[in-house]
Amino acid sequence: xxxxxxxxxxxxxxxxxxxxxxxxxxxxxxxxxxxxxxxxxxxxxxxxxxxxxxxxxxxxxxxxxxxxxxxxxxxxxxxxxxxxxxxxxxxxxxxxxxxxxxxxxxxxxxxxxxxxxxxxxxxxxxxxxxxxxxx
Amino acid sequence: xxxxxxxxxxxxxxxxxxxxxxxxxxxxxxxxxxxxxxxxxxxxxxxxxxxxxxxxxxxxxxxxxxxxxxxxxxxxxxxxxxxxxxxxxxxxxxxxxxxxxxxxxxxxxxxxxxxxxxxxxxxxxxxxxxxxxxx
Numbered sequence: 001x002x003x004x005x006x007x008x009x010x011x012x013x014x015x016x017x018x019x020x021x022x023x024x025x026x027x028x029x030x031x032x033x034x035x036x037x038x039x040x041x042x043x044x045x046x047x048x049x050x051x052x053x054x055x056x057x058x059x060x061x062x063x064x065x066x067x068x069x070x071x072x073x074x075x076x077x078x079x080x081x082x083x084x085x086x087x088x089x090x091x092x093x094x095x096x097x098x099x100x101x102x103x104x105x106x107x108x109x110x111x112x113x114x115x116x117x118x119x120x121x122x123x124x125x126x127x128x129x130x131x132x133x134x135x
Numbered sequence: 136x137x138x139x140x141x142x143x144x145x146x147x148x149x150x151x152x153x154x155x156x157x158x159x160x161x162x163x164x165x166x167x168x169x170x171x172x173x174x175x176x177x178x179x180x181x182x183x184x185x186x187x188x189x190x191x192x193x194x195x196x197x198x199x200x201x202x203x204x205x206x207x208x209x210x211x212x213x214x215x216x217x218x219x220x221x222x223x224x225x226x227x228x229x230x231x232x233x234x235x236x237x238x239x240x241x242x243x244x245x246x247x248x249x250x251x252x253x254x255x256x257x258x259x260x261x262x263x264x265x266x267x268x269x270x
Binding site: 002012013014015016017018019021022023025026027028030032042103107109110111112114115118119 | 137145146147148149150151152154155156158160161162163165167177217229240244245246247249251253255
């Protein structure tokens with residue numbers, strides 16, 4: 001059992017590495033948010049740049065405080081509701097520091113017993129250019 | 136030691152889940168390729184759609200065979216060289232099935248003792264529109 005566990009452990013470590021490489025290779029902005037605390041548990045450089053904080057300072061920030069006029073409880077409820085909607089329905093929000101309109105698309109999931117949201121953050125302009133391409 | 140290992144294991148499982156959610160939430164096309172075998176070990180739906188294979192069939196394909204006129208050894212060497220270049224230098228390639236020109240940007244890393252490449256695949260048009268935005 002110990003050996004099987006160690007073998008599994010090695011496999012899982014590989015996902016840890018793949019995860020980190022993928023997160024940084026993405027040019028889209030991504031933030032992982034804990035539903036319970038409302039805090040950012042991880043985010044990539046693209047997200048940090050968009051939010052307007054240093055990469056090393058983004059982890060631990062209260063996600064709702066990065067947006068204008070959003071209170072934590074209500075904000076996390078809106079995100080969770082959007083994540084559970086049948087069709088993808090991004091939230092239109094204004095970033096507080098950058099004073100920029102963005103679309104936040106949340107995906108809800110559970111990992112190690114904790115409810116998490118993966119939020120993709122698109123600038124409103126980028127979202128429009130994608131929409132243009134699809135029409 | 137057993138308990139510490141189990142605790143670590145739980146943490147690593149969380150990364151496994153985060154990895155899968157992130158890979159599918161990305162609209163950019165990503166493929167993980169083994170340097171040794173030249174085979175795709177994982178890819179997202181965006182990559183499968185671009186390459187022109189079903190999501191479930193993309194894993195295990197020889198990556199070089201998806202591009203026109205590329206032999207495995209020479210192809211993997213070009214990708215590795217591009218990944219090790221000081222500045223990011225994407226490879227211009229033609230997708231065989233879709234007959235589409237793409238830019239492949241590789242990132243080299245090592246996980247569980249194996250050399251891997253994460254390849255981001257951009258359609259040439261999408262890459263140009265990003266370049267336009269930056270100018």
